Amino acid sequence: MSKSIIVVEDELSIRIGIQHTLTAEGYTVEAFEDADSALRFMQPGGFDLLITDMRLPGMSGLELLSKVEELHPETGTMLITAFPEIDLAVKAMRHGAFDFLCKPFSNEGLLIAVERYFNYRDLKQENARLKSGEDLEGMIGGQAMQPAFDRIRAVADACTPVLILGPSGTGKELVASALHNLSHRADKPFIKINCSALPEHLLESELFGHEKGAFTGAHRRRIGKFEVANGGTFFFDEIGDMPLSLQAKLLRVLEDGEITRVGENKPIKVAVRTIFATAKDLDAALEEGTFREDLYYRINVVPINLPPLKERGDDIVKLMQHFLHLYAGRHNKQEVSISSDAQKALLAYDYPGNIRELRNIIERSVLLAQDGVVRVGHLPQRVRGEEQPVSVCKAKDNFTLEEGVQQYERERIVGALEKTGNRKQLAADMLGISRKVLWKKMKDLGISG
Structure with missing residues (x-):
């Protein structure tokens, strides 16, 4: 894919010369007389490299540099300056510009500077890729x-x-x-x-x-x-x-x-x-x-x-998001998100089963999350930090199965309401159901609101 460059230079002869030289080397080049025109052109998407004169009509080259750094941080910048402005160009480099060209410059000098930038960018991207583990079977790790x-x-x-x-x-x-x-x-x-x-x-x-x-x-x-x-x-x-x-x-x-x-x-x-x-x-x-x-x-x-998952810090969040996306697709669901409370519970858990346990927890949660949001109630009790409730059903063998289910649901709902101070939405989130379903179950089970 051709590398893209924007040139901003108010002197027509220099602008055309730069554009011709870079195009002849296979770069995709767009040239503009002023900074505002270049910015409007860049709005839909960034370019690989911006080469701009320091002194322009209207917005200056330094102002343009600041705008591009804010709107398109992935775009590299290079400045063209006259000899007396070298100190100003050095100041610009400290604020993100990669290099500067001092007028008058040769075509060879221009090409060397541009090639040096792209070599630097490619090396930087390769280092980032290596650190992210992208070449390691998709392994996620910080x-x-x-x-x-x-x-x-x-x-x-x-x-x-x-x-x-x-x-x-x-x-x-x-x-x-x-x-x-x-x-x-x-x-x-x-x-x-x-x-x-x-x-x-x-x-x-x-x-x-x-x-x-x-x-x-x-x-x-x-x-x-x-x-x-x-x-x-x-x-x-x-x-x-x-x-x-x-x-x-x-x-x-x-x-x-x-x-x-x-x-x-x-x-x-x-x-x-x-x-x-x-x-x-x-x-x-x-x-x-x-x-x-x-x-x-x-x-x-x-x-x-290989360290245990509990020692891997932010990797837990990255793995969580990876498995959410993976199992949402595998089980034909729209993109699934996770509530802040559920995420806090997952981050506080120790994971004795490490990545395999996290993967299984997320798959279970994706299957249970009917509205596309994993809530605390969708997580296993061990992750929520709850002890297994001792149901009165264990003490009464004469309960029918339906009565036992109703008693269990009543205990869980009452417990959630007590823990959340009777706040229905928080209780619903804790139980992994919607507020509407909670209201219906409270009515059916005779739980006062």
């Missing part, structure tokens, strides 16, 4: 995640094993996926296995494969995941739960680069990049003797630590 993001980019294309550490639900599989997709193996297989999901005898067959007749039920040859992953990446989730006997076999594969199918003696060469993840404390597992020390040092070459 300052607390920067060490992890930096480590991912640094080792993505290496052959070295990576160990991802962090509590359950912090996004370890996303990190593994980013490591694969940022590498030269991105077009090769990305194979995953959960070491805690299969019993030992099945896990060995899954990893290495087996020959026909290798054990009871082995009616045909099976290719293991190591062979399937050949040339690509193999992600071992919950490596801390792998049985000790298999740890020894895995270590041999990592050391020798070859596997042997169950029931076969002939080794098979494999070239696989391995990534490991665990929520367990492997140092404690070493002391307990449940994890091999030699394997630990083999896989812990490059560790990546």
Whole structure:
């Protein structure tokens, strides 16, 4: 896409010369005699770069610079000045101008200055993109995640094993996926296995494969995941739960680069990049003797630590908004927003289940929010900070189901009214229903208003 430039210069010959020079280099250029005309042209949308003379009829170049900085902060600015005005131009640069051109200037000098600005802008945008994690599988993260993001980019294309550490639900599989997709193996297989999901005898067959007749039920040859992953990446989730006997076999594969199918003696060469993840404390597992020390040092070459969600500050709000948008679209709803009280409750919660728990809470809330607004009442009781109510229904086994439901609703509504000082709208928000529904239920249940 062509870069767009606006030129504001009252001297016709200079204005035409600048426009011709920049257009010949492939820039899209609009030129104006005065600042007001340029501003009117820019109103529908900003331009990439503004080049303006300091002295103009009507509004000055400095005033134009201030206006553009206010209305179009994404637009870069560059000033043209006569030699005696250099001090003024330097002052303008301190207020946001990128550079200045001193009359008379050559076409080459103009092009060099413009190219220097766009190189600066592109580098700035790239830094912002890297800090935001846009290149990391859409991972969302601020300052607390920067060490992890930096480590991912640094080792993505290496052959070295990576160990991802962090509590359950912090996004370890996303990190593994980013490591694969940022590498030269991105077009090769990305194979995953959960070491805690299969019993030992099945896990060995899954990893290495087996020959026909290798054990009871082995009616045909099976290719293991190591062979399937050949040339690509193999992600071992919950490596801390792998049985000790298999740890020894895995270590041999990592050391020798070859596997042997169950029931076969002939080794098979494999070239696989391995990534490991665990929520367990492997140092404690070493002391307990449940994890091999030699394997630990083999896989812990490059560790990546993921912090729990409660330590990630503003990331909670970003993730909240991301999941709201995601699940509103997935469940065919119009854009869903979140009330300030619900947001406060979500920010005050500790999230023992981390991002996975937040994601599930938001999906549930989106489904329950019939009017497009997630309210406190749509959140789980643990998030609202409420204890599970002890209903009188537990003490009376002779209640019908309908009577029990009515009694429960009566308790919840009365409790909400008491907590909000009988303010109906606040009580409705707390219960996750509209004011109209609250009034109807109060009438049906005989609750005085």
